Amino acid sequence: MTRLIATSAIALCAATPLFAQDAACPAVGSNGQWIGGSAAASDIATMDSYGEQMALVLNGNRYASVFSLSAPTSTRIEAQGRANGDPVLTLYDPAGDEILTDDDSGGNGAARAEVDLDAGTYCAVITSYDGGPMTAFVRIGRTEMDPLTEGRGNMPDPDPGATGTAGAGCQDAVNFGTLASGGAPLSIATAAGETGYLSFDLTEAMPVTITAENEDADPLISLSGPDGENLGENDDFDGLNARLDIATPLAPGTYCIALNALSDEAAPIDVTVAAYDPEAALMGLYARGEAAPPLDGSVQITDLGTLETVLRADIDVGSDTQWFRLDVPAAGLMVIEANAIGPSGDPWLVVFDVAGREIAQNDDTPSGTDAQVMPRVNAETYLIGVKQVGDRQGFVRLLLERFVPAQ
Structure with missing residues (x-):
């Protein structure tokens, strides 16, 4: 029998951060938030001061901060975690290609990058280094503006x-x-x-x-x-x-x-x-779980069939992502868990829709190193990627459950 939950419970269980809908960040398959609050107020080249916002990263998700440049600009992008937060910064260009990543260049675990950029719209994506929940401040401005972080070597402006x-x-x-x-x-x-x-x-x-x-x-x-x-x-x-x-x-x-x-x-x-090597670079994206492979046989994908109620699968997985195809017969909520079998496992999982858009990703739940996501889904095909974090190899139990709204 198909499991039923109330519509309000779906909203409660889908514990993933919601990004503002006014700024596209196609590089990570999600929407972002304008650093200045709106497109018109987010042109770093003309702003009187830097833009700053708070990023809330939960369940291994990503926070996308979007800004624009009306002219070539020397730009500084920073992310500083609160408490023990350790943010990782990835910057994407207008075409969705990765420009750079940084973890600790801001000093004390903060991320910082200074780069000359051409005119266009850019997306700064913030993640948590260890996959845990994190609150961080994001600041984007021109390099002559006040920095948020100390920089490497405790220098406000690195030499x-x-x-x-x-x-x-x-x-x-x-x-x-x-x-x-x-x-x-x-x-x-x-x-x-x-x-x-x-x-x-x-x-x-x-x-x-x-x-x-x-x-x-x-x-x-x-x-x-x-x-x-x-x-x-x-x-x-x-x-x-x-x-x-x-x-x-x-x-x-x-x-x-x-x-x-x-x-x-x-x-x-x-x-x-x-x-x-563009082909090797693309295969690397699939192996790291950063992009979903096509359903053309070029990458091995295990077909799990149709998720009616519950599916389980035990897999032996290492640091390269293993891919699974899943068909969902009706709209609702899907709960996916990747639980380590044994004490040394640290599973990571990601979910893409058939168009290649990422809809959920997680490394560590608040209670441990197992992974769990709860995305809203439609009646279509989804791709699920599972891997181990770091240089690990071991068994992981993949558990999938489908819920539909109560009538």
């Missing part, structure tokens, strides 16, 4: 020549080769405290991917071009490792990587520069 900022200091960079189309990637192992700047050459236009790996170091990388322009920055891409995808071909010339370590400057970091 542009400091390690971890692209541009200055590149004259002393260690060059580790020339990247050629179809050639082998460039790689070097070095500590940030030993080699703060690296450079590489391009003799032909090509897109690139730069990675910096060693979670003990917690690397941060910034890339600047031959003219010193900052082309991007990344802190935590996959765990504490950093990755920067430059999908637009870079012109021939010498490029500089500023390398910083937020945890241990003496720890060796494996830095690699390779030709950007």
Whole structure:
């Protein structure tokens, strides 16, 4: 028998934050909130002061803050958690492509990024580093405006020549080769405290991917071009490792990587520069659960069938997302749980509709490390992704229940 709950109970159980409907943030499949309260009041290029708002992040969800620029602007975006909150900032451009991510550059667990942006509408997405509930303040303004955070090294305005900022200091960079189309990637192992700047050459236009790996170091990388322009920055891409995808071909010339370590400057970091592979980048999005795969067989998807009342499945899952297809026969509320079988599991789950829009995501519930979401659903097909957080492998029990409004 189909379970019945009152319509008012559906609203009560759907414990996910509601974003304002006046600002689109398609990069994360949700709506956001204008930093100035409205589109007209959110042009950072012309505002008399910065925009600021409070972000409430619950059940592993994301808070999207939207702003616009009517002209190219040097912009500062910050997020500072209250109490023990540890916000992670991801910035998306008008096309929905990721520009940068940052975790701790604001100091004391706060996120901070300073970047030159062209005119357009941008989306700053705030998440909780550990997936727990968090309240944070978000501030977006021009770089000459007062900052919210202290910045790395307790400096209100970080020195542009400091390690971890692209541009200055590149004259002393260690060059580790020339990247050629179809050639082998460039790689070097070095500590940030030993080699703060690296450079590489391009003799032909090509897109690139730069990675910096060693979670003990917690690397941060910034890339600047031959003219010193900052082309991007990344802190935590996959765990504490950093990755920067430059999908637009870079012109021939010498490029500089500023390398910083937020945890241990003496720890060796494996830095690699390779030709950007769009297919591999897309498969990486699917593996991390950041995008839903298509139903064309290119990615393995397990069909769970139709959810009439309750479905259960025990799965052996690791750090790569496993995908499941589920058909819902009628509109209502769906409760999905991913519960670890054993003491060391830490499951994470995400739900997308058939159009590829994210409708729910969670890592840790308030009571523990298991994951749970309660999205409203329609009569259509949904994709559910499940993985383990960190370098874990183990069994997870997937439990799905469907509720419909009482007549």
